[in-house]
Amino acid sequence: MKIVACYSNKGGVGKTAASVNLAYAFAEAGNRVLLCDLDPQGAASFYFRVKPSQKLQNEAFFEESKQVAKAIRGSDYENLDILPANMTFRDFDIFLSRMKNSRSRLKKAMKAVGADYDIIVLDCPPNISTLSESVLQAADLIVVPVIPTTLSERTFEQLLEFVEGQDALKVSKKQIAAFFSMVQRQKALHGETMTRMREAYPKRMLDAVLPFATDVERMGVNRAPLLAFAPDRPSAKAYRDVFRELQQRLNKD
Amino acid sequence: MKQPQRSIMVLTGDLPDADLTTGIEPLRLEVRSDGDTAAFEVLDTHVGSVRQADQLLLRSGKRLTVLSGGDHVASQDALPKHRFVDDLDDGPVKSALQHAPRLRSLLSTGAGTISHRDIWVRDDDDKTLARARLTTLSPEGDGQAITITDLQPLRGYDKAMDWLRAHLAAVAENAPTGASNLADMLFPDQPRYDAKPDVAITADDTAWHTANRIIAAYLRVARLNETGIIADHDTEFLHDYRVALRKVRSVLSLFKGAYSDDATAAFKGAASELMAPTGRLRDLDVYLLAQDDYFAMLPETLHDGLELMFGMFRKERRKAHRSLSARLASDDYDNMIRAFQAAVEDPDRAGQGPEAHVGIGDFGSRLIWKRYRKVCRLARTITADTPDEQVHELRILCKKLRYLMEFFAPLYPASAVKPVLKPLKRLQDNLGLFNDYSVQQAFLQDFLDRHEPLGHKRDLALAQSIGALIAVLHERQKEERARIMTSFSKFDGPEIRSRFGSLFHDKET
Numbered sequence: 001m002k003i004v005a006c007y008s009n010k011g012g013v014g015k016t017a018a019s020v021n022l023a024y025a026f027a028e029a030g031n032r033v034l035l036c037d038l039d040p041q042g043a044a045s046f047y048f049r050v051k052p053s054q055k056l057q058n059e060a061f062f063e064e065s066k067q068v069a070k071a072i073r074g075s076d077y078e079n080l081d082i083l084p085a086n087m088t089f090r091d092f093d094i095f096l097s098r099m100k101n102s103r104s105r106l107k108k109a110m111k112a113v114g115a116d117y118d119i120i121v122l123d124c125p126p127n128i129s130t131l132s133e134s135v136l137q138a139a140d141l142i143v144v145p146v147i148p149t150t151l152s153e154r155t156f157e158q159l160l161e162f163v164e165g166q167d168a169l170k171v172s173k174k175q176i177a178a179f180f181s182m183v184q185r186q187k188a189l190h191g192e193t194m195t196r197m198r199e200a201y202p203k204r205m206l207d208a209v210l211p212f213a214t215d216v217e218r219m220g221v222n223r224a225p226l227l228a229f230a231p232d233r234p235s236a237k238a239y240r241d242v243f244r245e246l247q248q249r250l251n252k253d
Numbered sequence: 254m255k256q257p258q259r260s261i262m263v264l265t266g267d268l269p270d271a272d273l274t275t276g277i278e279p280l281r282l283e284v285r286s287d288g289d290t291a292a293f294e295v296l297d298t299h300v301g302s303v304r305q306a307d308q309l310l311l312r313s314g315k316r317l318t319v320l321s322g323g324d325h326v327a328s329q330d331a332l333p334k335h336r337f338v339d340d341l342d343d344g345p346v347k348s349a350l351q352h353a354p355r356l357r358s359l360l361s362t363g364a365g366t367i368s369h370r371d372i373w374v375r376d377d378d379d380k381t382l383a384r385a386r387l388t389t390l391s392p393e394g395d396g397q398a399i400t401i402t403d404l405q406p407l408r409g410y411d412k413a414m415d416w417l418r419a420h421l422a423a424v425a426e427n428a429p430t431g432a433s434n435l436a437d438m439l440f441p442d443q444p445r446y447d448a449k450p451d452v453a454i455t456a457d458d459t460a461w462h463t464a465n466r467i468i469a470a471y472l473r474v475a476r477l478n479e480t481g482i483i484a485d486h487d488t489e490f491l492h493d494y495r496v497a498l499r500k501v502r503s504v505l506s507l508f509k510g511a512y513s514d515d516a517t518a519a520f521k522g523a524a525s526e527l528m529a530p531t532g533r534l535r536d537l538d539v540y541l542l543a544q545d546d547y548f549a550m551l552p553e554t555l556h557d558g559l560e561l562m563f564g565m566f567r568k569e570r571r572k573a574h575r576s577l578s579a580r581l582a583s584d585d586y587d588n589m590i591r592a593f594q595a596a597v598e599d600p601d602r603a604g605q606g607p608e609a610h611v612g613i614g615d616f617g618s619r620l621i622w623k624r625y626r627k628v629c630r631l632a633r634t635i636t637a638d639t640p641d642e643q644v645h646e647l648r649i650l651c652k653k654l655r656y657l658m659e660f661f662a663p664l665y666p667a668s669a670v671k672p673v674l675k676p677l678k679r680l681q682d683n684l685g686l687f688n689d690y691s692v693q694q695a696f697l698q699d700f701l702d703r704h705e706p707l708g709h710k711r712d713l714a715l716a717q718s719i720g721a722l723i724a725v726l727h728e729r730q731k732e733e734r735a736r737i738m739t740s741f742s743k744f745d746g747p748e749i750r751s752r753f754g755s756l757f758h759d760k761e762t
Contacts, residue, residue, distance in 0.1 A: 048380075049376075049378040049379060049380035050380060051376075051378070051380070069408075070409070071409070072408050072409055073407070073408060073409035073410065074406075074407030074408035074409060074410065075407075076380065076381040076407075081408055081409075115408070223378070223379070
């Protein structure tokens with residue numbers, strides 16, 4: 001089982017759209033996927049039309065692994081389940097580490113109810129302090145959308161500094177996979193920033209580039225992954241490219 | 254995989270769209286038909302093996318689908334030339350049908366059209382909460398439509414699935430049902446075949462009526478095999494046909510005194526006349542079915558001769574089949590068997606024998622007891638040196654005893670007859686094999702003596718192979734014979750003896 005965390009310390013960069021479409025792409029490729037909506041705004045759940053589940057009892061939650069399974073909702077798509085936004089991050093640490101440990105009771109219990117997954121995609125909240133250390137540690141890949149502007153370049157550097165400053169986390173830098181998001185080719189600034197960043201972080205920047213497109217915004221109207229309702233649009237193709245590069249990186253481990 | 258609760262529910266009726274989408278608020282239900290209807294057939298063996306295993310087997314195009322127990326569906330592809338379960342590629346349908354008799358072909362027992370619909374249950378956000386795929390079978394004729402629903406729940410939406418299940422069941426004409434009666438619902442007029450029909454016998458009935466009824470029942474069984482023999486669906490049709498006629502014949506010889514001598518002779522003549530033209534084809538069937546065994550008996554160096562022999566058998570079989578089919582389809586045959594049926598079905602006809610009015614209870618016990626003692630008397634004289642003829646005679650006596658016990662079985666408690674029948678069956682198995690080996694040697698010798706010449710070299714190959722076969726069969730016959738005495742001593746034990754006595758010879762025990 002692999003954990004892919006979609007994360008950005010800056011809002012409005014297309015993080016949730018990336019989570020939703022990447023989860024869809026993984027599922028489409030035959031993986032059993034659980035998308036965890038950790039963003040309190042619940043946007044990922046919204047895109048899949050999943051209503052927030054009833055308040056979960058935090059204390060008992062992870063003792064009763066059945067309740068995890070109970071909170072999970074099937075999406076309208078094959079192989080793709082959603083865990084709607086509803087938990088505290090402390091709980092989530094435990095959930096992830098237990099899911100990663102194949103001998104844990106949680107993992108076994110989830111398997112028993114047919115809820116064992118090949119890929120867990122996390123749609124993380126945009127606040128670095130609330131994203132706990134162990135979530136970062138548990139992730140096999142941290143996917144970071146970056147808008148190629150000066151400001152985004154700075155926040156990306158901050159993210160790297162944060163990660164590098166956390167030696168105890170054992171988060172290797174190669175686990176970070178960033179891609180350029182909402183790129184407007186006609187803007188010279190975007191082009192320059194992309195060139196500069198590719199030179200600075202050759203191994204962390206993915207080749208695939210997600211263009212700025214209203215198609216992505218239409219997800220809010222259609223309430224479905226772009227890959228599902230407009231699979232042939234350039235943005236959809238770009239998500240697939242991102243997915244392919246992520247898959248290559250995961251397979252390398 | 255992730256939807257472990259996926260389940261099958263079988264409903265009656267065609268569940269029209271309008272009914273499905275009525276009374277569902279606040280949920281929404283979308284029905285989508287994939288538009289195409291295709292033809293389907295229900296398949297089963299002549300003896301109803303599939304139905305009796307609580308299954309329904311469908312063929313639509315090249316897809317075979319088996320529904321088991323009303324809640325399990327498996328599918329795989331099959332070609333039209335795949336007529337027997339053994340012919341199918343390995344797959345879930347083949348596995349599910351392993352219980353079916355190997356020699357029985359899968360035959361169409363009815364046809365109709367099949368159509369598919371998908372339904373989605375959604376909430377006010379248009380989120381799918383439950384799905385199902387409906388497969389509706391609409392039979393030709395007066396049968397009832399059946400809808401097989403494949404319920405596909407989504408994780409976390411159990412209530413919606415429960416609702417959908419209840420909704421579908423409410424729209425259906427009847428409650429959910431198992432698979433065994435589906436074939437009857439679809440095709441209520443399809444006759445059922447039973448090679449061993451229950452003939453109602455009561456102890457106070459007369460020998461005359463009972464004999465008439467048993468003969469009539471088995472003539473009917475024989476007739477139900479005629480079309481299958483002509484169509485050459487499988488070899489079991491002819492086999493059953495012959496077994497039924499043999500039963501008819503055995504009633505005539507076993508129910509001594511029920512019919513007058515003249516009537517007995519006339520009926521026996523008719524039965525023999527029906528039986529005679531079937532012998533050659535059956536013999537050839539038996540050899541062709543055992544082809545693999547024969548090849549296994551001989552080293553490869555002798556296989557050329559076997560190839561020749563089986564080639565000739567196949568050719569002769571085609572001829573024998575053509576000739577028997579022509580006979581069964583002829584007016585002559587039809588008139589004759591009809592006359593036979595009409596005769597036994599008319600209780601007021603002449604031809605009653607001295608025992609005609611004896612109550613069947615006493616009659617049966619007396620016959621069984623007499624026959625049993627005869628078997629024992631003969632069997633006890635058999636040693637390693639007894640000529641084969643006596644062993645053959647024992648086989649025939651045992652067969653008659655077995656038939657008697659089967660005919661009169663309804664008069665005795667099944668639990669009492671079963672333990673007596675078991676050692677008898679085992680003894681008969683030995684005797685049967687002993688006989689088969691002996692008959693096969695004679696058949697092969699005869700074939701060798703009389704076959705049309707193939708040219709020196711091939712005649713020689715044929716003679717070598719057949720000679721070797723006869724030697725092997727002779728050896729096997731000797732081995733089987735050694736087993737007969739052991740089987741008999743088990744049959745002749747004090748326990749079986751006392752059971753026979755108390756069942757069939759009450760007065761003297």
